Amino acid sequence: MVKIYKTEKLIRVVFLGTPDFAVNSLEKLATSKFKPILVITQPDKPKGRKQKLQPTPVKISSIKHGLPVLQPSNINSESVLEKIRVLNPDILITVAYGGFLGKSLRKLAPMGCINLHPSLLPELRGASPLQSTLFLNKIKSGITIFKIVAKMDAGPIINQIEFDVPKEMNYSEYSDFVAEKGAEFLLQTLESIEKQGFELIPQDHNHASYTQKIEKSFLTITWNSPSTSIIGKIRGLSYQPGARTIRNNKILQILRAKHYSSDSSHVPGTITHIIKNEGFVVACQDGEILITEVKPQGKNVMSAHAYKLGAKLKPYEKLG
Numbered sequence: 001m002v003k004i005y006k007t008e009k010l011i012r013v014v015f016l017g018t019p020d021f022a023v024n025s026l027e028k029l030a031t032s033k034f035k036p037i038l039v040i041t042q043p044d045k046p047k048g049r050k051q052k053l054q055p056t057p058v059k060i061s062s063i064k065h066g067l068p069v070l071q072p073s074n075i076n077s078e079s080v081l082e083k084i085r086v087l088n089p090d091i092l093i094t095v096a097y098g099g100f101l102g103k104s105l106r107k108l109a110p111m112g113c114i115n116l117h118p119s120l121l122p123e124l125r126g127a128s129p130l131q132s133t134l135f136l137n138k139i140k141s142g143i144t145i146f147k148i149v150a151k152m153d154a155g156p157i158i159n160q161i162e163f164d165v166p167k168e169m170n171y172s173e174y175s176d177f178v179a180e181k182g183a184e185f186l187l188q189t190l191e192s193i194e195k196q197g198f199e200l201i202p203q204d205h206n207h208a209s210y211t212q213k214i215e216k217s218f219l220t221i222t223w224n225s226p227s228t229s230i231i232g233k234i235r236g237l238s239y240q241p242g243a244r245t246i247r248n249n250k251i252l253q254i255l256r257a258k259h260y261s262s263d264s265s266h267v268p269g270t271i272t273h274i275i276k277n278e279g280f281v282v283a284c285q286d287g288e289i290l291i292t293e294v295k296p297q298g299k300n301v302m303s304a305h306a307y308k309l310g311a312k313l314k315p316y317e318k319l320g
Helices: 020-030 057-064 078-085 129-135 171-196 227-237 304-311
Strands: 002-004 013-017 038-040 045-047 052-054 091-095 113-117 140-147 157-164 198-200 243-247 250-261 271-275 279-283 288-296
Touching (some): 020 171, 038 057, 091 171, 113 171, 129 227, 140 171, 157 171, 171 198, 171 227, 227 243, 227 288, 279 304, 288 304
Parallel strands (some): 013 038, 013 091, 091 113
Antiparallel strands (some): 002 198, 113 140, 140 157, 243 250, 250 288, 271 279, 279 288
């Protein structure tokens, strides 16, 4: 372990982040003594049918708090580095920024560049730690704050917290849950760094596991899979982009499901039961699951019971 001490107060913070997940952390810092002197986020991107440029959630939050915002197309360019350098920051903090930070950028501040990652590193490095926690039906996860190095999510750990994963939460709910916990943990960590510096604890790379970018092909439910795997996929993809199957040549997103039975005599994908006021039961490789919430193609999210009534769902139909 290497201990790093800092005698001056840690007050000059540059914050890097982009999506909704990063907003909690930014807002927590913006109302503290660690209010960022600069916020860096990704450029505005076109969205919707009219392809109108939309600001990132972090940009919107920054403007609300009166924080200066920088949106470089290349964060590692010398012009961007100079804009940061003249501010003389103590530390750079990233939360889901979404871009590679080069060595020159990482070395700009005396305390370096740290990142908040929503898993217990070295587990679940990479692009989708939140979703993968649910895909794997993990009962415990956590948050790691670490110093950024060239290799993805491999830097030494500064602080880490573990917590129970709420059983019924889907990805949208879990992301909000972790974002709130992460914001509190980040503030606590900065307060600790200011008082006593921090220790760098190397990760055990032999126990590293990795997550992948979620491709469109992954969204389709393979009914001939274990029920726990299917339930994990449904949780990890809800509400966006949504795990999906096909019924009557149309996409049906399956948004909530739970275990129903540990055995089934039906072909996987078969609707075996219709349960009044609850939903419908589908056979899997090793049992059956109860579907309770769906989104039919071109329609809004609804209970599986409401869908059943309008779609005239019948037992022994096959999905997929």
